[in-house]
Amino acid sequence: MALIVQKYGGTSVGSVERIKNVARRVAKWKAAGHDLVVVPSAMAGETNRLIALAQSLQQHPDPRELDVIASTGEQVTIGLLTMALLELGVKARSYTGWQVKVLTDSAFTKSRIISIDQDKIRKDLKDGYLAVVAGFQGMDDQGNVTTLGRGGSDTSAVALAAALKAEECHIYTDVDGVYTTDPRLVPEARRLRTITFEEMLEMAGAGSKVLQIRSVEFAGKYKVPTRVLSSLTDPAIPVAEEGQSGTLITFEEDPNMAMEKAVISGVAFNRDEAKITVHDVPDRPGIAYAILGPIADAHIDVDVIVQNVGHDGMTDMTFTVHRNDYAKAMKLLKDQVKPHIKCRDVTGDERIAKVSIVGMGMRSHAGIAAQMFRTLAEEGINIQMISTSEIKITVVIEEKYTELAVRVLHKAFELDQA
């Protein structure tokens, strides 16, 4: 008998029939003797519908009021799922974010969880109830409704699992785990039975959309064993089998497993970014801030940043931003930054892709980067930018080579081999 937190995504609760399926699945785990806390998202499409409604009144909706509206999607689902459980004879009770007291900061539409009050849930579990808690939402210390931003239900679930010291956090989604790369691009992609927290973090940052990056950070910080698994399998599949399915995010590297573990765990990619280069800036302290400060002030996120050694007292700085922010960033740099820092030019390119290889094994193996670059060179793919972390190597290439690069890297690092 263990305490398990299970999160079900919007597709998993996207219709009345699917909600009934989730209830059957949850009831099965309960019947197997486990204590359950269930965190559903809003029904698929509902959050988008609510945001569109808000935008029909304000082009840039007031963040406080947007959270009041957007949080209703999850509130409806907790009621519906609880009813489905009651209908199966399972004792259950729903809680909104403010009822559990998921305390967050006041950064509306992208709040961060500060603490979670466990009293009500602990009492319910003790009384044999199952708690259904709304994901994505919380309350600040002024009693305002807050939301955690896109994919926030993952974070809610992991945070609840951490607060309750749950044995495992199950993230049910419409894929059956974390793959070596996107199976839509590479049919040979394999499901990973385990992945370390650090690898998962790099995969999420590099473009794998299985888990929201903040939930992975939370899982890492509080060492919550988190399993990604599919809600589209038969709900009647035995608990013993289902509990071993999907991909488990681990925290301790098992030395025995490391022996046979592949050097690289996966290939991730992202086509949502654009590249900007500021040419011939004076190579002196403070120049990076003079360029990126105004970008940050305009709430534009910057991803890969590369600055090479200078020449003749000048250097170039290149970085990537989300494509939605590209035009805004270019205008800002040309109109405000360029006159100020007196650089030669600002150029950009939207047709780029970011491709990364990720793996804990990289730490102890030399030559991984060389092998990556040779593989790409053999296909005539030019590398525009390179950035590395301890367990990830990222290159920026021309967008049209994305599929080719992912496929050849997947093969070169033998990710298609079991």
Added chain:
Amino acid sequence: MALIVQKYGGTSVGSVERIKNVARRVAKWKAAGHDLVVVPSAMAGETNRLIALAQSLQQHPDPRELDVIASTGEQVTIGLLTMALLELGVKARSYTGWQVKVLTDSAFTKSRIISIDQDKIRKDLKDGYLAVVAGFQGMDDQGNVTTLGRGGSDTSAVALAAALKAEECHIYTDVDGVYTTDPRLVPEARRLRTITFEEMLEMAGAGSKVLQIRSVEFAGKYKVPTRVLSSLTDPAIPVAEEGQSGTLITFEEDPNMAMEKAVISGVAFNRDEAKITVHDVPDRPGIAYAILGPIADAHIDVDVIVQNVGHDGMTDMTFTVHRNDYAKAMKLLKDQVKPHIKCRDVTGDERIAKVSIVGMGMRSHAGIAAQMFRTLAEEGINIQMISTSEIKITVVIEEKYTELAVRVLHKAFELDQA
């Protein structure tokens, strides 16, 4: 400068365009120097949609969970209306029932308001903000979400007006006031400029659907001047004119007005009820309870009750119930009550209508009842039951005579004369 609480019904906020219209209307009142608290309902159709969704999971939805779901309709509207106000440059802030602390009892789906915490609203008004408060919903002392039942937003608005000691409570709806009878039945029906609280209460009880009866009770208990007016007029109509439109529910009878006031204020009717008669019951103490106790225990509301003087130690008891409860009540009486009290028979009739005349003037004028009965007799309409209060006379007649009865009574009491 006065504090005014304005309530807008589901039709008034039924679309994005209509919400913008409400915002323009509210902004106009604010610009005229008034403090405003605005209480919107859910968008028309939304509450029904949510209840249908709940019923697709449980035929008889769990009341606690149903309230969690149903309350989201108003939560969405407060956000949308607040955005529309912000867009017009009006400082505004939304509050759910639990954020204001509308404390209710725990009778889910039909809770009653116990108290309202004014602190946040008072502070907002002082700071020049306008408060947009969700109608229909509250919170019990355990922190559960509760709702007030159908039409509960009227009650929320009047209760807020009472708590805040507002100068007036405006109930905006899709009719432009209270009429002498339903204008769809009698084209000569006239709008009443004022109506006393007692008359309004009897009109609501007798079938007029303009205001929820509980909101009228609240208005009476706390002497909240309440005005029913239309949200379908031009939003730009001057405040001075709009503030005199509709129908004002009054509490003090102005002696000067009483002089010229009509004896009867209105004719109300209701075709939602069914009649049940328990024949030849022993005419002894406790028998009424023996019949109506089990009915009340089954949560069936009883309206008109008539019991005449007995004969030979026996009497008949007749009462009306809502047609939805008719079959259930008949079964209960035949299976359980009849064997117990040993009455001769239980009979019923679903094809009845209740027609009432209401008016404060009735108190001081003899012969009103006689005139009513003569008017009906002249049209050959048989009276099946009679029930009277101090300012209302109700008769139960065969359903097919409803329109005729209402029309001839409206004319006989000169309600068509200004």
